[in-house]
Amino acid sequence: MNSAIVVFPGINRERDMARALRLMSGREPAMVWHADNALPPGTDLVVIPGGFSYGDYLRCGAIAARAPIMDAVRGFAAKGGLVLAVCNGFQIACEAGLLPGVLMRNAQLRFICRDVYLRVERSDTAFTRGYNAGQVIRVPVAHGEGNYIADGETIAKLEGEGRVLFRYSSPDGMVDPNWNHNGAMNAIAGIINAGGNVLGMMPHPENHVEAEIGPSDGCGLFAGLVDHFKLAA
């Protein structure tokens, strides 16, 4: 699996992401600068990592979404290429029109930095094949604006088409307002586009991939992607 990580000024999770990709795929990801116009040839997976691109000025992700490299990312996604957008990456993907909806200020107005539990809703996608449907995973979040909002029609479509892949839940998989840390509609933590090839999620699976330093529930996502490309080869 050849991955490319898009780097914008103010992004700070790109090295964590690179480490996880290197560990799980055995290959060094390419780092692609925001001012570039093209992705490296042979890219299988594009990752938009987390951080604070352009200082979150204007709106989170708004300026990064209009950077030169994003045309190449949109072109790649339009041809079915897999895109993983995490945290600020999710905000950028929404602003870039790759995913519907918006990430608003957390309902409690506080920056949240802690481990959360996610219920995996489907296991039949390239991103979640490493998990079982209904499985609960523990991964960290670190965001001030992760409160997913879209109009009623969009939410109904996302739900009807099974495009919600991760939901904030209790450790035993119950969706409950007390476990919906940022107030996201329908406790949405991660969604895919209609083509199923772009995943946006607020939590950071890349930070839980090594048993030596804690939970390793993030492994399933990366192992699943590696498997996906092995089977396709």
Add this chain to the structure above:
Amino acid sequence: MKARVTVTLKSGILDPQGKAIEGALRSLGVSGVASVRQGKVFDIEIEGADRAGAEAALKSAAEKLLANTVIENYRIEVTG
């Protein structure tokens, strides 16, 4: 030419920041505040004197960048 673009949240969109400001006003003892919705103001200077051209440029700026039209409305005023 001077212009102002005002960006506000669409009605029905939850505004946690506005709610917090509303609470703060109440705790300061400012009376009679029923509700607060917050937004953004952009003061922009436009080159030249072509009013229609300026309005078109500002509309494009608002649509492409200043507002996220999924959740926000914008208003353009060219003040001359």
